[in-house]
Amino acid sequence: MDPTFKTIIEPFRVKTVEQIKFTTPAYREQALREAGYNLFLLHAEDVLIDLLTDSGTGAMSARQWGMMMIGDESYAGSRSFYRLEAVVKEITGFKHVIPTHQGRAAERILFSTAVQAGQVVPNNTHFDTTRANIEYTHAEARDLVIPEGRQPGVIHPFKGNMDLDALRQTIEEVGAERIPMIMLTLTNNSGGGQPVSMANIRAVSEIAHANGIPLIIDACRFAENSWFIKIREEGYADKTPLAIAQEIFSYADGCTMSAKKDGLANIGGFLALNDDDLAQQCRNLLILTEGFPTYGGLAGYDMEAIAQGLREVLDEDYLRYRIRSTEYLAEALTAEGVPIVQPPGGHAVYIDARAMLPQIPSSQYPAQALAVELYREGGIRPVEIGSMMFGRPREDGTEEPAALELVRLTIPRRVYTQSHIDYVIEVIARVNARREDIRGYRIVWQAPFLRHFTARLEPL
Numbered sequence: 001m002d003p004t005f006k007t008i009i010e011p012f013r014v015k016t017v018e019q020i021k022f023t024t025p026a027y028r029e030q031a032l033r034e035a036g037y038n039l040f041l042l043h044a045e046d047v048l049i050d051l052l053t054d055s056g057t058g059a060m061s062a063r064q065w066g067m068m069m070i071g072d073e074s075y076a077g078s079r080s081f082y083r084l085e086a087v088v089k090e091i092t093g094f095k096h097v098i099p100t101h102q103g104r105a106a107e108r109i110l111f112s113t114a115v116q117a118g119q120v121v122p123n124n125t126h127f128d129t130t131r132a133n134i135e136y137t138h139a140e141a142r143d144l145v146i147p148e149g150r151q152p153g154v155i156h157p158f159k160g161n162m163d164l165d166a167l168r169q170t171i172e173e174v175g176a177e178r179i180p181m182i183m184l185t186l187t188n189n190s191g192g193g194q195p196v197s198m199a200n201i202r203a204v205s206e207i208a209h210a211n212g213i214p215l216i217i218d219a220c221r222f223a224e225n226s227w228f229i230k231i232r233e234e235g236y237a238d239k240t241p242l243a244i245a246q247e248i249f250s251y252a253d254g255c256t257m258s259a260k261k262d263g264l265a266n267i268g269g270f271l272a273l274n275d276d277d278l279a280q281q282c283r284n285l286l287i288l289t290e291g292f293p294t295y296g297g298l299a300g301y302d303m304e305a306i307a308q309g310l311r312e313v314l315d316e317d318y319l320r321y322r323i324r325s326t327e328y329l330a331e332a333l334t335a336e337g338v339p340i341v342q343p344p345g346g347h348a349v350y351i352d353a354r355a356m357l358p359q360i361p362s363s364q365y366p367a368q369a370l371a372v373e374l375y376r377e378g379g380i381r382p383v384e385i386g387s388m389m390f391g392r393p394r395e396d397g398t399e400e401p402a403a404l405e406l407v408r409l410t411i412p413r414r415v416y417t418q419s420h421i422d423y424v425i426e427v428i429a430r431v432n433a434r435r436e437d438i439r440g441y442r443i444v445w446q447a448p449f450l451r452h453f454t455a456r457l458e459p460l
Contacts, residue, residue, distance in 0.1 A: 008324040011317040012414060015062065021045055023379055036456025037372055037441060039381050048379030049416065049424055051409045054347045056102075056260035056267055058413030061312060064264065064305045071301030076292050080300035084270075084307040091242065091310060092219075092249040094272035096279035100290055101297030103220060103258025104129040106271035108136075109289070110216070110256060113281045114181060115139045120174045123183040123218075124162045125149070125190040128389055130183070130218060130256075132450050139180075142170060143403075149191045150403050152341040152352040157232040158197040159343075160188030160225075162204050176211040185218040186225035186248070190385060192406065193221075193345020195228035198236065198247065205251035214253035214275070220261040222248065224346030227319040241314040254278075261347070264309030264413060268302045322346065325421070326411055332425045338432050347410060351428070353386060354405040356435055362387045362401030364440025364460060370407045370431070373438055378427030383408045388443070389452040 023031075023046060035041035039052065050057065072078040085097040100106045107130055115121060117138035126134065126141040134141040144166040148156040162184060171179060184204060188194045208215040226244040230236050236244055249255065254273035259265045273279045283293045290297035298306075312318060323346050330344035339355035353360075353367035360366035367386030374380045386405035393399055409424065431438075439460055446455040 008321055008328075010325075010414070010417070011315070011321050012061070020048055022048065025376070028376055028379060032372060032376060036444070037368075037459065038452075038455055038457060039371055039375060039383065040453050041456075042375070042381060046379075047375070047381040049381070049420055051348075051380060051382045051411065051424070053383060054261060054410045054412050055258060056265070057415065058264055058266075059415050060264060060266065060305060060309070061414075063312070064308045067304040067308045068301035071299060071304045073300040074294075076294055078294050078300050078303070080303040080307075081294040084303040087307045087310050088270060088272055091222075091245055091314075092255060092272050093246060094249065094254060094274055095276070096273045096283075098271040098273070098279065098282055098286055098293065099296030099298050099303060100269045100271060100286070102260060102267060103218075103256055103269040104133065105290055105297060106256040106258075106269050107133045109282050109285050110254075110271055111137055111139075113285060114278060116180070119178050119180050120170065121181060121183060122162075122167055122170050122179065124160055124185055124188050124196065126183070127185060127189045127218070128450060128452070130185070131390075136449070143190075144170065145188065145191055149188065149194060152192065152339065152350070152355065152404065152406075155342050157195075157343070158200060158228075159194035160185070160191055160196040161200040162196070164200070164203055164207065167204065167207055171207070171211050171213075176213055179211075179213050181214045181216045181253075182208045183216050183218055184252075185220075187221045187228070187346055189220070189347075190390070191404070192341030192350045193224075193348050193408075194341075195225045195232070195346070197233050198229050198244070199233070201248055201251050215251065217249065217252045217255040219249075219255040220258045221347055222255075222257075223262040223313040223319060224322065226314070227323055228346065231323075241316060241319060245314065259306040259309065262310075262313045263306045264313050265302065265305045268298050268306045270296075270306075322413065325418075328418070329409065329411070329421050329425065332422075333428060336425065336429045336432060338428055341404075341406065349409045349411075350385070351382075351407040351409065352405070353407050356432065357438055359436065360438065360440040362391070362405060363399060364442065365457070366440060367405040367407050368457065369438055369440050372441070373431045374407070374427060377431050378423070380409075380424055380427055383410065384452065388455065 119139040131141040259268040339352040341350040357366040367384040390402035391399040441457040
């Protein structure tokens with residue numbers, strides 16, 4: 001598309017539609033009570049605009065659906081696996097491709113194999129399942145994002161960057177022998193969907209390899225991160241997203257991937273590695289818990305959809321539309337006086353609930369309170385990324401709050417039109433107008449791990 005045009009249109013036509021359900025305020029209030037004020041526990045059909053996640057919620061293309069029809073469902077040696085393997089190797093350059101049913105399975109297999117109790121895994125910022133899978137091995141998941149990454153209103157082109165000095169200090173403090181790997185999450189989901197620069201990726205790689213530590217990329221949104229490098233980092237404007245992605249992976253020793261994000265698929269993921277011995281150990285565990293190494297918990301048609309999606313996600317017209325449409329939402333909310341993480345990320349806009357609802361302390365989960373209000377007002381389901389998700393219990397029974405109190409408005413890929421987003425803006429503006437009347441919540445039941453998925457709350 002001609003970049004001189006102001007309007008960025010969707011680089012696709014709508015061919016199939018899905019009906020959505022309109023509800024009344026009274027209906028939504030009852031639904032909230034039945035769900036224990038946890039938006040994960042709502043029935044999806046009771047949600048008008050679902051911004052809970054971009055994981056597996058996108059619309060697949062006609063070509064993806066067509067490739068699914070030729071999926072090879074052979075138990076061993078499926079040609080669909082070899083097609084997926086070839087695409088992953090082309091993009092990442094890694095020697096071993098291990099398919100899994102989704103990204104957290106790749107994480108669990110990797111950490112169960114390579115991480116031991118008492119070790120430390122640094123990252124720019126771990127997301128919820130990554131952190132939980134590391135902590136399940138009784139290791140520490142340590143976040144080392146740059147200071148700007150913890151300040152929602154600060155403008156910085158690469159707020160997902162790792163703090164290099166903090167990384168060096170961690171290696172000196174802990175000892176390289178107690179660090180089984182260093183990770184980088186691209187883009188940095190828990191910190192507002194912020195990208196990591198190529199210079200930072202290169203520097204982290206140099207530090208890791210100088211200390212004999214492998215670097216693993218959490219590659220869920222690698223294509224979006226590649227686009228940010230293209231438009232924001234000097235020297236990359238003329239490079240293709242594929243070439244940028246290939247350079248990113250060249251600095252690493254492996255990656256975990258949820259293909260439900262930048263794989264443009266509804267399910268699936270993979271673990272890719274260079275280390276022969278580690279890959280064999282991971283395959284052994286894969287066979288035990290996921291499936292044979294040439295399907296790994298996926299149907300052949302799923303692998304076909306992912307292979308095609310990994311090609312489509314690197315298309316420049318798609319990435320331009322994807323990032324610009326997210327900016328559109330961010331610009332409109334900023335104009336309405338809604339505090340958000342700046343600059344906007346690629347897959348979502350993050351409202352700063354701590355700034356919007358200063359009357360609610362972190363112990364009363366302000367981001368969850370705001371998320372509930374968006375559903376109550378207009379049937380929108382966002383997700384809390386704050387102290388309900390990342391609060392840490394203290395010995396005295398209180399909680400250490402999360403560094404940020406965010407509400408993530410996650411945009412599913414190729415699903416909603418501009419009128420849907422305009423409605424979202426209107427709903428948030430209404431809630432913002434009555435923000436002083438919003439009150440907090442307390443948890444009445446929670447699970448020991450990843451409590452935000454199933455916890456039940458009540459209003460204060």
